[in-house]
Amino acid sequence: MTPKHFFSRILNGLVGLLSGEIVFRLITRRVICIVVYHDVTKTPYPFSQRHNLNVPPALFETQIGFIKHYFTIISPQQLVDGGYATPAALITFDDGFAGFFDNALPILERLHCPSLLCLNMAPVAGEVFWSGLLAYLYDTDKKFIEYLTASRGRQVDSFLQCTPEDVAGYLASGWVDREKVDQMARHYYGPFATHEHLARIEQGFGVALGNHSYRHYNAVTLSPEALQREYWENEQALAQYSNKIEIFSYPFGQPDTCLNTETHRVLRNAGARVLLYSSGGVMWRTKGSLWNRIGMSEQITDEKKFRRMIVRSILIQPLKGFIRFLSGPR
Numbered sequence: 001m002t003p004k005h006f007f008s009r010i011l012n013g014l015v016g017l018l019s020g021e022i023v024f025r026l027i028t029r030r031v032i033c034i035v036v037y038h039d040v041t042k043t044p045y046p047f048s049q050r051h052n053l054n055v056p057p058a059l060f061e062t063q064i065g066f067i068k069h070y071f072t073i074i075s076p077q078q079l080v081d082g083g084y085a086t087p088a089a090l091i092t093f094d095d096g097f098a099g100f101f102d103n104a105l106p107i108l109e110r111l112h113c114p115s116l117l118c119l120n121m122a123p124v125a126g127e128v129f130w131s132g133l134l135a136y137l138y139d140t141d142k143k144f145i146e147y148l149t150a151s152r153g154r155q156v157d158s159f160l161q162c163t164p165e166d167v168a169g170y171l172a173s174g175w176v177d178r179e180k181v182d183q184m185a186r187h188y189y190g191p192f193a194t195h196e197h198l199a200r201i202e203q204g205f206g207v208a209l210g211n212h213s214y215r216h217y218n219a220v221t222l223s224p225e226a227l228q229r230e231y232w233e234n235e236q237a238l239a240q241y242s243n244k245i246e247i248f249s250y251p252f253g254q255p256d257t258c259l260n261t262e263t264h265r266v267l268r269n270a271g272a273r274v275l276l277y278s279s280g281g282v283m284w285r286t287k288g289s290l291w292n293r294i295g296m297s298e299q300i301t302d303e304k305k306f307r308r309m310i311v312r313s314i315l316i317q318p319l320k321g322f323i324r325f326l327s328g329p330r
């Protein structure tokens with residue numbers, strides 16, 4: 001047995017021991033659990049399917065049911081203000097898939113659940129959704145990978161390392177038909193939020209609008225000035241809606257690769273009161289300006305799996321922090 005297998009068996013054993021209902025309630029009584037969703041639809045597009053970003057509506061309703069069973073659901077404003085009772089949960093959505101409005105929102109309304117929708121306003125204004133375009137190129141276009149390798153002089157291991165210049169350079173290179181790529185990318189990721197959607201939910205739906213940057217670029221790949229611009233451009237576009245809130249969720253959300261102390265500084269100076277990332281964890285305090293989230297997926301089909309996911313994250317988090325500490329300051 002390798003050390004990795006050994007560790008994973010110990011971890012699974014512990015998760016099993018601690019995820020019974022009574023113990024689970026005990027260990028999560030001071031927890032704030034911020035869940036993140038993307039699309040909610042019966043008919044996901046290839047982008048959501050490939051990146052496990054969709055939860056079908058019936059399962060979404062079941063999941064909200066078991067989140068409510070263990071946690072009190074708070075509003076985005078309560079997260080900003082602090083001082084609520086635990087165990088608490090906040091329901092968040094990133095990107096602005098049309099499925100949020102068509103399928104998730106009627107369920108949230110019926111169950112009286114407030115939520116946070118973090119938007120990139122470029123696609124709302126009609127631009128291509130950059131992250132969907134990048135994923136389309138990275139997942140399906142061999143020539144894009146060749147272009148990246150040639151322009152960098154080495155292989156790129158993850159699409160998270162791709163910069164706006166990489167994509168723009170490829171589209172301007174003459175290697176591809178730009179308009180066709182744009183069209184194919186839109187078919188890859190599917191329909192998005194419109195101004196009509198946003199006007200409809202401005203009042204009375206319990207939805208606050210957060211900032212997810214204007215174009216969904218990876219914050220770490222941008223200069224401080226460019227990151228500030230991405231934040232501000234989005235703030236300005238969101239400002240026409242009275243349900244906007246000063247919460248920023250990091251595009252892609254992975255610690256170190258997509259956020260660091262420098263990006264926190266730039267965004268806080270630009271006006272963000274709360275920063276959200278997504279490293280699959282829950283939190284233990286009720287005030288602060290940097291919060292982790294845990295992604296919900298269609299694999300979480302029952303309460304037991306939900307409890308196991310939370311317990312696993314609680315056990316793994318200190319280890320991730322320790323590894324980050326060992327790898328030095330960033």
Ligand SMILES: [Zn+2]
Pocket residue numbers: 094095131212216250251252
């Ligand atoms: Zn996103």
